[in-house]
Amino acid sequence: MSIRERLSGNEAAAIAMKQINPDVVAAFPITPSTEIPQYFSTFVANGTVDTEFVAVESEHSAMSACIGAEAAGSRAMTATSANGLSLMWEMIYIASSLRLPIVMSLVNRAVSGPLNIHNDHSDAMGVRDAGWIMLFSENNQEAYDNLIMAHRIAEHKDVQLPLMVCQDGFITSHSIENIELIEDDKVKEFVGSYKPEHYLLNRKEPIAIGPLDLQAYLFEHKVQQANAMRNAKKVIEEVAKDFEKMTGRKYSFFEEYKLEDAEIAIVCMNSTAGTTKFVVDQLRNQGIKAGLLKLRMFRPFPTEEIAKSLSHLKAVAVLDKADSLNGAGGALFEDVTSAMYVNNVHVPTVNYVYGIGGRDTTENQIKSVYDDLLEIVKTNKIDNPYRYIGLRK
Amino acid sequence: MNNLIEIRWHGRGGQGAKTASLLLADAAFNTGKYIQGFPEYGPERMGAPITAYNRISDTPITIHSNIYEPDYVVVVDDTLLETVDVTSGLKSTGGIVINTTKSADYLKKVLKGYDGNIYTIDARKVSMQALGKYFPNTPMLAAIVKVSKVMTDEELLSDMENSFKHKFAKKPEVIDGNMKALELALKEVKKI
Numbered sequence: 001m002s003i004r005e006r007l008s009g010n011e012a013a014a015i016a017m018k019q020i021n022p023d024v025v026a027a028f029p030i031t032p033s034t035e036i037p038q039y040f041s042t043f044v045a046n047g048t049v050d051t052e053f054v055a056v057e058s059e060h061s062a063m064s065a066c067i068g069a070e071a072a073g074s075r076a077m078t079a080t081s082a083n084g085l086s087l088m089w090e091m092i093y094i095a096s097s098l099r100l101p102i103v104m105s106l107v108n109r110a111v112s113g114p115l116n117i118h119n120d121h122s123d124a125m126g127v128r129d130a131g132w133i134m135l136f137s138e139n140n141q142e143a144y145d146n147l148i149m150a151h152r153i154a155e156h157k158d159v160q161l162p163l164m165v166c167q168d169g170f171i172t173s174h175s176i177e178n179i180e181l182i183e184d185d186k187v188k189e190f191v192g193s194y195k196p197e198h199y200l201l202n203r204k205e206p207i208a209i210g211p212l213d214l215q216a217y218l219f220e221h222k223v224q225q226a227n228a229m230r231n232a233k234k235v236i237e238e239v240a241k242d243f244e245k246m247t248g249r250k251y252s253f254f255e256e257y258k259l260e261d262a263e264i265a266i267v268c269m270n271s272t273a274g275t276t277k278f279v280v281d282q283l284r285n286q287g288i289k290a291g292l293l294k295l296r297m298f299r300p301f302p303t304e305e306i307a308k309s310l311s312h313l314k315a316v317a318v319l320d321k322a323d324s325l326n327g328a329g330g331a332l333f334e335d336v337t338s339a340m341y342v343n344n345v346h347v348p349t350v351n352y353v354y355g356i357g358g359r360d361t362t363e364n365q366i367k368s369v370y371d372d373l374l375e376i377v378k379t380n381k382i383d384n385p386y387r388y389i390g391l392r393k
Numbered sequence: 394m395n396n397l398i399e400i401r402w403h404g405r406g407g408q409g410a411k412t413a414s415l416l417l418a419d420a421a422f423n424t425g426k427y428i429q430g431f432p433e434y435g436p437e438r439m440g441a442p443i444t445a446y447n448r449i450s451d452t453p454i455t456i457h458s459n460i461y462e463p464d465y466v467v468v469v470d471d472t473l474l475e476t477v478d479v480t481s482g483l484k485s486t487g488g489i490v491i492n493t494t495k496s497a498d499y500l501k502k503v504l505k506g507y508d509g510n511i512y513t514i515d516a517r518k519v520s521m522q523a524l525g526k527y528f529p530n531t532p533m534l535a536a537i538v539k540v541s542k543v544m545t546d547e548e549l550l551s552d553m554e555n556s557f558k559h560k561f562a563k564k565p566e567v568i569d570g571n572m573k574a575l576e577l578a579l580k581e582v583k584k585i
Contacts, residue, residue: 006422118434139457171457176418176429178453274455362458 002247003181008047009172011081012140013105013165014039016147019187022103023074023194026054026065028084031117032169033107036079057163059084063091063102070100071209073199075151078102081169082109082123089127095162096131097225098210101154102162104132105147108270108321109169110357121269121321124298125331131225133163133232134299136269142181142296143167145249148182151191152239158231162381166298168271170358182247190246229300236297253302255294256309258284262291264373265310267336268319269295272354272361279366289368301335307343310336315373316349319374319389323353329386348376354389365389396452398543400461403444403479404469406438409530413469414445415557416534417543421449424544427442429454433436449543463487465541469516469529471495474503475495485509490536492516492529497585511519512540514582523574524567535578546579 007015013036017025024317025044027037032205033319037053044053052069056062062078080088085106095102110116124134129264134155139141154163167173182190191386198207213221233253255273258280259265266276273294281292293309294304310316320330328334333351340347352369355361369389376382404410411432412480418430429448435441446460464487468479471493483489488510491500500511516532524531538549553575557568 006418138455168457170431170434174434175429175457176415177429178422178427271457274457278456292531360459362461363456 003183005179005181006176007140007179008035008174009137009140009143009167010035010174011039012144013147013167014043014223015181016144017077018043018104019182019184020077020147021049021188022076022077022152023049023146024052024054024066024069024076025078026056026069026076027078027080028056028059028062030059030081030084032119032173033079033081033084033105034107035173036105036107051080059087060091062284063088063095066102067091067095067098067100068320070095070102071098071199072201073196073253076102077104079105079107081107081334082111085123085127086111092127092130092132095209096219096271099160099225099228100149100162101160103142103150103154104164106164106166107169107173108166116357117169119171119321120358121166122357124164124166125324128299128331130300131161131229133159133161133229133236134297135163136296136298137164137165137167138271138273139172140167140175140177141249143172144179144181145243145247145251146296148187148190149239149243149251151194152188152242153232153235155194155196156235157197159228159235161225161228161232166270171271175352176348180247180249186246190242232300233297233302236296245290251296253295253297254309255292255296257292257294259293259309261289263289263314264316264370264377265291265293265313266317266366266369267293267295267306267310267332267364269298269332270321272319272321272366275361275363276366279363279370282363282367283370288370288374295332298332301339303339304343307339307345310340310347311345313347315376316347317352317369318349319352319354319369321355322373324355327386330355348380348382350376350385350387352384352387352389359390361390395455397448397450398465398541399463400447400449400465400467400537400541401460401463402447402467402469403473403477404443404445405473406441406443408469409528410443410467410469410533411445413467413530413534414542416530416553417447417537418449419556420534420538420549420552421447421543423555424548426450426543427452427454433459442473465490465537467533467537468492469533474500480504480507483507483509488512488540490514490540492533500585501545510540511585512536512582513553514578516578519574519577519581523577524570528574531574532578532581535575536582539579539582549579550575
């Protein structure tokens with residue numbers, strides 16, 4: 001029997017970490033993820049977990065400490081947001097290239113500047129090529145569930161990559177909502193213990209980690225990383241199946257909400273997907289065949305699957321909660337349209353940059369996107385595919 | 394989601410409007426509902442206007458935006474009435490609950506012709522009587538429960554007793570006062 005609770009997204013992430021009971025947590029506080037290490041440190045102080053909590057002096061050090069801990073052969077976790085992730089940037093790449101399955105809670109927030117503490121996805125999009133598995137979460141439940149699944153995916157011998165679980169800062173991190181928790185013993189059994197094949201503190205196998213890697217082999221090592229990312233898809237599927245057996249909650253690369261018979265659809269990530277579901281239900285009541293593709297697995301990117309899933313539509317809108325400032329469109333839009341193109345799927349597709357710096361994303365804004373899509377279907381015309389919603393006039 | 398009830402709180406930093414919204418979420422959760430409780434985070438300082446929200450429903454809530462057309466509005470501090478558009482989007486089928494001792498004529502004037510139900514409560518009087526100090530959030534919590542009927546008075550009282558025991562585990566002396574504040578407030582809230 002699961003445990004009916006009400007928690008904020010940050011509380012949910014901290015509880016997941018408590019149940020995982022990692023060997024090391026190293027973190028530096030930054031809004032809106034501060035509560036995660038804050039709550040976790042009380043579990044450490046109370047003896048609820050036996051984790052070594054390292055209160056570091058910066059996020060660069062937080063990631064460095066996680067790297068050291070994982071390289072030594074232990075399980076390490078951290079949490080951060082926005083500029084905290086920016087400061088980790090150098091070490092983010094080191095973590096993935098050393099194939100260290102660190103798990104991070106990323107509570108998405110706008111990267112400065114000017115200074116803004118509210119939600120968008122500019123922090124996550126800044127590290128999309130860093131070789132981390134990236135899972136996005138609609139609500140507190142998914143932030144919790146994704147963390148429970150994270151180590152099984154990241155530590156799998158065919159993967160061995162770090163993983164970040166994203167959720168929307170304030171919108172879900174600070175909102176109290178219903179959640180179903182899993183019993184401690186079940187989580188413990190599901191997550192299992194970490195048994196790395198190679199690690200620094202193994203006296204029987206002296207190794208070096210992270211030495212100089214020049215023209216001779218860096219290329220091959222990067223391909224190994226890329227292959228690990230490809231392998232992650234299968235592992236993410238397998239772990240989700242086991243998770244469903246335990247909880248009844250089904251996870252895939254993405255969730256198709258009323259998409260099967262839809263004519264128009266939105267593609268988006270995190271909390272906006274929930275608001276979009278609400279709008280889809282309203283439109284369906286009016287006889288409009290609207291649907292949603294909510295992406296959970298952003299890295300690796302499910303290219304063939306997304307293209308196939310969108311192929312029957314008459315028009316698609318991809319919502320980006322970060323502007324790539326490239327004059328061409330957001331990162332999710334580029335990935336989705338590229339996936340469609342290489343898979344020979346040609347559905348009229350437009351991009352909306354939205355919700356920047358915490359600008360509230362309302363049901364009316366989402367409704368206006370579906371209205372635009374209906375117009376595109378009717379006129380078969382797209383004047384400008386690079387658009388904004390919720391922008392001041 | 395016809396059963397969805399949306400509530401918007403207006404208060405000033407330090408008065409406990411955010412806490413009250415979280416307590417309401419808690420209490421409704423304990424009666425088996427699906428809930429959301431979240432503040433709108435702005436510059437946080439004592440005395441600055443703040444907004445907090447609740448959604449309460451019999452079915453899962455997926456929407457994640459602020460509330461623009463609430464069923465109910467709670468005003469914890471009546472000095473906000475002239476500076477904040479508290480009835481913005483407020484449904485005329487719902488109502489507004491104000492912590493005030495101001496006259497009905499004054500309230501009707503500052504609410505700019507809002508044609509739904511207007512309720513008032515003197516949360517200061519209730520709080521001073523029950524707690525000997527001015528904490529408006531507990532009386533306002535009872536007032537909005539009474540008005541919105543998201544749960545019965547009995548459910549609120551039994552539920553909050555447990556919550557207070559948990560919340561004030563280190564200050565048990567304030568539990569009785571807070572319970573008294575709830576009971577008084579349930580009786581004091583009046584429609585004008």
